[in-house]
Each structure stands twice: as C-alpha cells, then as structure tokens.
Amino acid sequence: VSSVEEVVVDGKTLYKVVAKAPDLVQRREDDTLSEEYVHYFEKQLPKVDNVYYSFNELITDMQKNPTGTFKLGADLNAANTPTPSKSYVTGEFKGKLSSVDGQHYTIHNTARPLFNNIVGGTVKNINLNNVNIDMPWA
Known part of the structure; x- marks a missing residue:
C-alpha cells in the first residue's frame, strides 16, 4: 500500500487506498494503463442514538438489550463478524x-440466522442478501 487518504466522492466520505507492486498493471476507466491499483472503502459512521452503521456494533447492542429499538442507517456487512453461536443474537x-x-x-x-428466537419483537423494512448458512453440526 503506497497511500491511504480520506476523500469525498458523490457526497460520501471514503478512504482511497492506493497499492503498487512490481509488474502490476491496472487499466483505468479512460483506457490508459497504470502501475497502481486504487480501491475505495466507505468510512464507517459511528452509532448515533439507536441508528447503526456497523453490523458488529448492532449485534453487540442487541445482545446487551434484546428489548431495545434498533435501526439500520445504511446497508451493513456481516462478513467479518464472528459468531460462535448458532445465531448472531442469542436468547429471545x-x-x-x-x-x-x-x-x-x-x-x-x-x-x-440473525436471531435465535423472536418473541413479541418486530423486524421490518430490512432486506437480507447473500445469506449463506451452513451449520451441519447444529
């Protein structure tokens, strides 16, 4: 990685990561060649009240307070959230x-599964995408 910088693209704050490596050739949008690879990552916003921008933070808080109100403030990614249990939120x-x-x-x-059990709770106006549950031991 040769540089990391915070940039604003289309009104969103992003991290621009530039990598260089021997023999790396990357074709740009304008059809020119570059010796750099550029990738953008969206900057994580911190939780504000009960609005969440991090899946890990959402799950942690739902575990602590399973009767609370939780709102998604953006699309969330669960890919790097470990779960040693049969569900992300255990209990009711x-x-x-x-x-x-x-x-x-x-x-x-x-x-x-997102929840072990929902009892009198409400889940609405959210989507799940790329769900890949494989628990042969369960």
Whole structure:
C-alpha cells in the first residue's frame, strides 16, 4: 500500500487506498494503463442514538438489550463478524429492528440466522442478501 487518504466522492466520505507492486498493471476507466491499483472503502459512521452503521456494533447492542429499538442507517456487512453461536443474537429478541425513515436497508453476507428466537419483537423494512448458512453440526 503506497497511500491511504480520506476523500469525498458523490457526497460520501471514503478512504482511497492506493497499492503498487512490481509488474502490476491496472487499466483505468479512460483506457490508459497504470502501475497502481486504487480501491475505495466507505468510512464507517459511528452509532448515533439507536441508528447503526456497523453490523458488529448492532449485534453487540442487541445482545446487551434484546428489548431495545434498533435501526439500520445504511446497508451493513456481516462478513467479518464472528459468531460462535448458532445465531448472531442469542436468547429471545423482544425488541424492534427496522431501517430508518421508511428506508429498506440490507444486511449482507450473514453466515448464521440473525436471531435465535423472536418473541413479541418486530423486524421490518430490512432486506437480507447473500445469506449463506451452513451449520451441519447444529
């Protein structure tokens, strides 16, 4: 990695990561060749009240307070969230989970069920994408 910088693209704050390696050739959008590889990562926003931008933070707080109200403030990625249990949220979930302001945000890349059990709780206005649950031991 030769550089990391914070940039704003289309109103979003991103991290621009530039990598260089021997014999690396990358074709740019303008059809020219470059010896750099550029990738952008969206900057994670911190939780604000009960609005979440990190899947790990959402799961941690739902475990601590299964009767709370939780809202997705963006699409979330579960790919790097470890879960030693059969579900991300163990026990009974009695709270509310939705997207903010009538949006329909998505939780991507889940490898376990989101909840063990929902009792009197509400889950609405969220999508799940790339769900890959494989638990032969369960």
